[in-house]
Amino acid sequence: MKKASMGARIGALILDSLFLDFINLFLILYNPYSLFLVSPFVTFLYFGICEGSSMSASLGKKICGLVVVDEEGNKLSSAKGFTRSICRLVSGLILGIGYLIALFDVDNKALHDKMAGTFVADATSLKEESVMAHTTNKQQNPCVISIAGPFAGKAFPVTEQGVTFGRDRNLCDVVYSENTKGISRIHCKVLYNTQTNMFILYDMGSTYGTFLENGKRITQDQPMALRVGEGFYLASNINLFRTNI
Structure with a gap:
């Protein structure tokens, strides 16, 4: 003051x-x-x-x-x-x-x-x-929350570099075990746009795909904008995440 x-x-x-x-x-x-x-x-x-x-x-x-x-x-x-x-x-x-x-x-x-x-x-x-x-409250705390799967209940902050999902321990922030069915080495990535207050979901060329919560599959060359509260999953809906601030 x-x-x-x-x-x-x-x-x-x-x-x-x-x-x-x-x-x-x-x-x-x-x-x-x-x-x-x-x-x-x-x-x-x-x-x-x-x-x-x-x-x-x-x-x-x-x-x-x-x-x-x-x-x-x-x-x-x-x-x-x-x-x-x-x-x-x-x-x-x-x-x-x-x-x-x-x-x-x-x-x-x-x-x-x-x-x-x-x-x-x-x-x-x-x-x-x-x-x-x-x-500050709107822009500093974007995260994705695991709804189902091995990380259920955990929140992962979306930094300026984004948060990457997959099996590669050196390149991913959310790391699945090597024997996890359907998860690629580098599966997908989520960024946050501070100008639009929207999350951006990218598929990184995964084999089994990255999907919106409604079942729509996104392709590697078509990033998908997500509003706060919208969900996505990796390969199947047992790997469900939801955006949050």
């Missing part, structure tokens, strides 16, 4: 003050004597509802590209949002010193952030982090 700049936080504070002044103006017009009693409650509700919502930010923070998260980088729950809102009142009651603490804190945390266990972050950095995590 990238911490929010002080400039952005000050800008958000000014905008939020303007929004609250606008709300308070209506309170004055409705009942001038109720302002001092209702205004703190309005401030509590404003920040509690906004920062505890799916936005995880007040309107001012949203405009300035900021988001409030907990110390693990998660968006605030409704309860956490109202907890921070109560702590904001404490920061204001001590002559605003709670806000000034952020100027001297390494993470730009105000007193209410320290009390509530929250952190004001740059929303863009959180989006980038989320996209990177999603992409």
Whole structure:
């Protein structure tokens, strides 16, 4: 997470003050004597509802590209949002010193952030982090899982070089014993395309063939694209594998 700049936080504070002044103006017009009693409650509700919502930010923070998260980088729950809102009142009651603490804190945390266990972050950095995590999960763990046969239950990662099946211990990643019926020395190979998120199945000139789960045989010069969850087998369906991420 990238911490929010002080400039952005000050800008958000000014905008939020303007929004609250606008709300308070209506309170004055409705009942001038109720302002001092209702205004703190309005401030509590404003920040509690906004920062505890799916936005995880007040309107001012949203405009300035900021988001409030907990110390693990998660968006605030409704309860956490109202907890921070109560702590904001404490920061204001001590002559605003709670806000000034952020100027001297390494993470730009105000007193209410320290009390509530929250952190004001740059929303863009959180989006980038989320996209990177999603992409990493999608692309770094492609594998084929043995459904039936001597390797049943085992998973074999599909690296950048792919995973090769056959009886040759020097050239294959999934190595069958020499007396396994129907398995060629180098039988087939599976690669993973990170651009399309598809597996590519190649037959390496096997004698007894490589088949899709539906029984269709693929030929050596016709690589077959497989979606996640689709299966294939070597020679017979007792050597069944399924793609997975």
